[in-house]
Amino acid sequence: MASASSLVRLEGLTVAFDGVRVLHGVDVELARGGTLGLVGESGSGKSVTWLAALGLLPTKARVEGRVLLDGEDLLAASERRLDAVRGGRIAMIFQDPASALNPVLTIRRQIGEALALHRGLSGRAIGAEAKRLLDLVGIPDAERRLSAYPHEFSGGQNQRIMIAMALAGRPDLLVADEPTTALDVTIQAQILDLLDLVRRETGMALVLISHDLGVVSQTCDRVAVMYAGRIVEEGPSDRLFADPAHPYTRGLIGALPPLDGSRRRLVSIAGTVPDPKAPPPGCAFAPRCLHSDRRCAVAQPSVETIEPGRRMACVLAVHRREESAGAASSLARKETAAS
Amino acid sequence: MARWFALRALRGALTVALVVTFAFVVLRMSADPALVILGPEAPPEVIAAFRKSWGLDEPIFVQYLDYVAAIFRGELGRSMRDGRPAIELVAERIPATLALTLPALALKIGIGIPAGVWASLHRGTLVDRAVMSLAVAGFTVPSFVLGLVLVLVFSVKLGWLPSGGQDTWTHAILPIVTMGVGGAAVLARFTRSAMLEVLGQPYMRTASAKGLPWARAIRDHALPNAAIPTVTIVGFMVGTLIAGAVVVESVFSWPGVGRLLVVAVSNRDLAVVQCILLLVAATMVASNFVVDLLYGLLDPRLATGARGAGH
Ligand SMILES: Nc1ncnc2c1ncn2[C@@H]1O[C@H](COP(=O)(O)OP(=O)(O)OP(=O)(O)O)[C@@H](O)[C@H]1O
Ligand SMILES: [Mg+2]
Numbered sequence: 001m002a003s004a005s006s007l008v009r010l011e012g013l014t015v016a017f018d019g020v021r022v023l024h025g026v027d028v029e030l031a032r033g034g035t036l037g038l039v040g041e042s043g044s045g046k047s048v049t050w051l052a053a054l055g056l057l058p059t060k061a062r063v064e065g066r067v068l069l070d071g072e073d074l075l076a077a078s079e080r081r082l083d084a085v086r087g088g089r090i091a092m093i094f095q096d097p098a099s100a101l102n103p104v105l106t107i108r109r110q111i112g113e114a115l116a117l118h119r120g121l122s123g124r125a126i127g128a129e130a131k132r133l134l135d136l137v138g139i140p141d142a143e144r145r146l147s148a149y150p151h152e153f154s155g156g157q158n159q160r161i162m163i164a165m166a167l168a169g170r171p172d173l174l175v176a177d178e179p180t181t182a183l184d185v186t187i188q189a190q191i192l193d194l195l196d197l198v199r200r201e202t203g204m205a206l207v208l209i210s211h212d213l214g215v216v217s218q219t220c221d222r223v224a225v226m227y228a229g230r231i232v233e234e235g236p237s238d239r240l241f242a243d244p245a246h247p248y249t250r251g252l253i254g255a256l257p258p259l260d261g262s263r264r265r266l267v268s269i270a271g272t273v274p275d276p277k278a279p280p281p282g283c284a285f286a287p288r289c290l291h292s293d294r295r296c297a298v299a300q301p302s303v304e305t306i307e308p309g310r311r312m313a314c315v316l317a318v319h320r321r322e323e324s325a326g327a328a329s330s331l332a333r334k335e336t337a338a339s
Numbered sequence: 340m341a342r343w344f345a346l347r348a349l350r351g352a353l354t355v356a357l358v359v360t361f362a363f364v365v366l367r368m369s370a371d372p373a374l375v376i377l378g379p380e381a382p383p384e385v386i387a388a389f390r391k392s393w394g395l396d397e398p399i400f401v402q403y404l405d406y407v408a409a410i411f412r413g414e415l416g417r418s419m420r421d422g423r424p425a426i427e428l429v430a431e432r433i434p435a436t437l438a439l440t441l442p443a444l445a446l447k448i449g450i451g452i453p454a455g456v457w458a459s460l461h462r463g464t465l466v467d468r469a470v471m472s473l474a475v476a477g478f479t480v481p482s483f484v485l486g487l488v489l490v491l492v493f494s495v496k497l498g499w500l501p502s503g504g505q506d507t508w509t510h511a512i513l514p515i516v517t518m519g520v521g522g523a524a525v526l527a528r529f530t531r532s533a534m535l536e537v538l539g540q541p542y543m544r545t546a547s548a549k550g551l552p553w554a555r556a557i558r559d560h561a562l563p564n565a566a567i568p569t570v571t572i573v574g575f576m577v578g579t580l581i582a583g584a585v586v587v588e589s590v591f592s593w594p595g596v597g598r599l600l601v602v603a604v605s606n607r608d609l610a611v612v613q614c615i616l617l618l619v620a621a622t623m624v625a626s627n628f629v630v631d632l633l634y635g636l637l638d639p640r641l642a643t644g645a646r647g648a649g650h
Binding site: 051054056079080083084085086087088091092094096099100101102103104105113114117118149151162165166168169 | 540541542544545546547548549550551552553559560563564567637638639640
């Protein structure tokens with residue numbers, strides 16, 4: 001999967017908190033200007049993956065593996081080097097924009113910091129550029145609102161401000177960690193559209209973290225599905241959506257609400273995510289899997305390439321796909337009915 | 340804003356009125372000033388004359404109304420002991436008290452806040468635990484005990500510093516340290532927990548995520564937020580500048596307002612006690628008021644409460 005043009009590549013990324021592993025070797029690659037969706041239930045390690053990559057986890061976290069940005073390993077980089085990367089090469093925005101912005105500093109100040117750090121701007125130039133960014137993300141009356149504080153904006157506006165702040169350093173990659181979860185349904189679509197728009201205009205790459213496979217497949221070329229600290233399936237969104245291979249992915253898609261229905265929190269696969277302190281033997285999804293048998297409890301399934309550009313980690317599904325390609329779709333239908 | 344000011348003023352006035360009334364009731368119900376000041380052996384006609392001249396023969400609520408009326412006229416009465424205006428007696432003690440409490444306040448702030456910030460940034464390390472253990476000790480040990488221990492060590496054993504009186508500036512060192520240590524401890528603990536709260540906030544992660552070096556994230560993002568709760572405690576300490584030295588002044592025989600209060604209470608010297616309490620209440624109310632103003636400056640969410648809701 002290694003390719004010369006990749007912007008960011010995570011290799012065997014593991015994270016442990018107080019001796020408990022929550023990430024078990026994540027490999028993922030992102031092309032320059034590419035878009036990657038990262039989906040999975042709560043606690044599957046989506047946030048930790050990218051916080052670890054940027055060195056933003058608390059010091060008690062033990063991070064191993066490699067995080068390559070244009071071939072440079074960020075896990076081995078100095079704190080100073082990381083400060084230049086954070087916001088300058090890779091920016092990140094978070095779930096709850098209201099608490100992600102500092103309540104006692106003006107918007108101008110908070111965007112201005114990024115402009116000063118990564119673009120070397122000062123004085124008047126900061127004000128002008130901050131205004132341009134606010135215009136870009138669709139904050140009306142930008143000139144005047146620069147001197148306002150976060151509590152004077154709505155949740156959606158605050159997320160727009162976060163996006164403006166992320167764009168300030170002209171990053172090559174924006175990691176958006178559930179940027180719409182805390183927002184009203186009507187605002188969610190607007191923010192996703194905005195992300196898509198700025199991505200097209202700037203040509204930066206995007207990682208979109210979400211619970212919602214539907215959201216991700218609309219915005220991203222590629223999707224990685226995470227379960228219990230591992231990527232269980234990864235591939236082009238259209239292929240993965242049309243023909244999900246891993247039982248967990250199929251469960252996620254089966255749990256999607258009907259197209260005409262209102263959107264709700266998904267994931268109605270029976271059972272819960274395993275406790276990272278007491279992981280099941282073998283495949284972590286086996287206890288909830290409709291197809292699991294003895295083989296699943298024996299060993300961690302290895303990651304197999306099932307088509308060019310698609311990989312997956314499930315012992316049974318690999319067999320099944322080898323046996324017959326046609327049977328998979330009928331299986332998927334049965335699961336949908338069961339879940 | 341005008342409403343806010345009016346409300347604050349009303350609350351302040353109410354506080355002062357309550358304190359003054361409470362002191363009047365307690366002092367007048369607990370003992371007869373005539374007997375306390377003249378002694379139980381004094382002839383009855385002398386006592387009667389004393390009572391008459393101070394108005395003590397009137398019904399208690401008449402005395403109370405007279406007293407309140409006098410306050411409104413700006414008269415705080417005279418000491419029953421030597422007949423001098425109470426305000427004069429109190430005023431001449433204030434410099435001595437401030438000579439202790441102001442340096443002690445500087446000590447509390449100068450040591451307490453940096454120690455708290457420092458401990459929060461090195462959470463869980465040996466030094467953090469050491470600072471916090473000291474802080475617990477500092478505010479559980481009563482100041483008279485600490486004062487006596489300091490006297491034992493530095494005056495009696497080592498003979499470095501005087502144990503009481505106010506002849507030279509060296510006399511002030513032990514009382515200042517005694518007062519400062521406890522306050523610094525309180526402030527250190529409080530600052531530490533305020534900082535820890537702030538450091539765990541998502542906006543601190545945002546600051547790092549945009550590439551702000553850690554030291555600058557602390558200075559520009561954490562400290563201004565942690566200052567908001569810390570100002571409350573500092574404000575409270577400012578409020579005790581006048582009356583906060585009662586115990587320490589007694590231990591070190593320092594002739595300040597606190598000592599005067601102790602003597603006046605035991606004499607049931609109503610005017611003097613009232614005068615001091617009035618002063619104390621007024622300082623408290625004033626410092627509270629300043630704290631509220633500071634909140635508005637430090638926390639834009641409060642300052643623009645009415646304006647922000649419109650958006
Ligand atoms: N600071 C931390 N200390 C200890 N454990 C943590 C910490 N942060 C995350 N974890 C653990 O790491 C695992 C993965 O968490 P993570 O936040 O990455 O999940 P997620 O996929 O982002 O979920 P969500 O959709 O709820 O955001 C969880 O088991 C979580 O409890
Ligand atoms: Mg998350």
